[in-house]
Amino acid sequence: MDATIHKFLDKSDKNERPTRSEAEEAVRTLLRYIGEDETREGLQDTPSRVVRAYEEMFAGYEQDPEQILGRTFEEVAGYKDIVLIRDIAFHSHCEHHMVPIHGKAHIAYLPDGKVLGLSKVARLVDVFAHRLQTQEAMTAQIADQIQSVLQPLGVAIMIEAEHMCMVMRGIRREGSDTVTTAFTGIFSDEASERARFFDLIRTGSGRRS
Incomplete structure (x- = not known):
């Protein structure tokens, strides 16, 4: 089987959990998408804050x-x-x-x-x-x-x-x-x-x- 196809069919690869840094980068992407400058002072710590908030708000997946x-x-x-x-x-x-x-x-x-x-x-x-x-x-x-x-x-x-x-x-x-x-x-x-x-x-x- 082609290795690329096998990768997409492998459930463990498909469901691999992103890292914290990847999650924070996703927040930066959303900030840019809505027209914000993610580097400005008020938003510099927002990605890490959002990820921590998500860990709390969606803690039910761990229980x-x-x-x-x-x-x-x-x-x-x-x-x-x-x-x-x-x-x-x-x-x-x-x-x-x-x-x-x-x-x-x-x-x-x-x-x-x-x-x-x-x-x-x-x-x-x-x-x-x-x-x-x-x-x-x-x-x-x-x-x-x-x-x-x-x-x-x-x-x-x-x-x-x-x-x-x-x-x-x-x-x-x-x-x-x-x-x-x-x-x-x-x-x-x-x-x-x-x-x-x-x-x-x-x-x-x-x-x-």
Whole structure:
């Protein structure tokens, strides 16, 4: 096989991670592209700052969601009702334009003998938020991960977010939130359980019939 063709078919070569200096040079290229002088005083350190910021904002690629959820707890004193964590604030970036998304997630599950540490749920949101995302994919990823690790009777998720790609460019509309939901198990099968989830988000009190 021709060596050049082989190189392009070699997955390890194709996915090789650029060096820090290559990443910084890419930022300089973008600065020149928008008409800036990357050598002027105010921009001399911008490439290294941007790369460091990207390492923080996209740290989710270095984290294992299953490991983040970690240990579960079975000493729940017979608790068998919904566990809900509301208003989990997050920031992410749209994979289409790489501009910010900010919003909040509401996550509930119905335990089947085991519960998660409450901070683990918020950290799971952070893992997926710190990657390039679509809101729809992020919603499904969180639901699937909790269902897979905890195996509860069901998971319910609602994410409300504002997308800067709608504010900073394109139609330029502020204050327009996008809402996505994902349901598994009992929340998918029973409308009454979905209604309880939404009631808990809105009022903090949902009664089980």
